[in-house]
Amino acid sequence: AQKITQTQPGMFVQEKEAVTLDCTYDTSDPSYGLFWYKQPSSGEMIFLIYQGSYDQQNATEGRYSLNFQKARKSANLVISASQLGDSAMYFCAMRWSNYQLIWGAGTKLIIKP
């Protein structure tokens, strides 16, 4: 069965430090996609980064990068030079079949000034 696991319920990080949010997944399908979304307290899901299972290189989007380790079924999000505005819930999700996203439980990230 498809499953996403985020083992860090919460994290405190000092401003300007880099932070790594963990995500592991389980699927038997060879084709899948992995996403990271940010959810501020307002509730809206904001797309951050995407990694396809056949992509050879790790995805990067500005200060966000995805550390994709296929053999370990790991897709960690790395945020470089964290900012106060990065404080939010972060969700890892996996596209399954053509239409469904399966989500982890999320990690609450708090950036300290």
Add this chain to the structure above:
Amino acid sequence: DAGVTQSPTHLIKTRGQQVTLRCSPISGHKSVSWYQQVLGQGPQFIFQYYEKEERGRGNFPDRFSARQFPNYSSELNVNALLLGDSALYLCASSGTTGSYEQYFGPGTRLTVT
């Protein structure tokens, strides 16, 4: 261009009542997905519609139904509301049923008393 819009923003209903939530996708997007996010958890997939046809359904009871209109907007209906239906309901649109990137609306927060 306008993003995904949802209405209403907040809603309070009584157990046993019925509710209709509305979503307008990004202009040009033909696919709409609905998710339920209970407080403290990741979203759960409810439905996806593409070109007015249901393309996928999550593990939700028949009290949940949806439809998509010719202009690609969508409604989610929930009958016989239970206290456990209290959640944030998120709508996401994408260009095609297989498109990897889903854009989310601000959500409708439903409280059942």
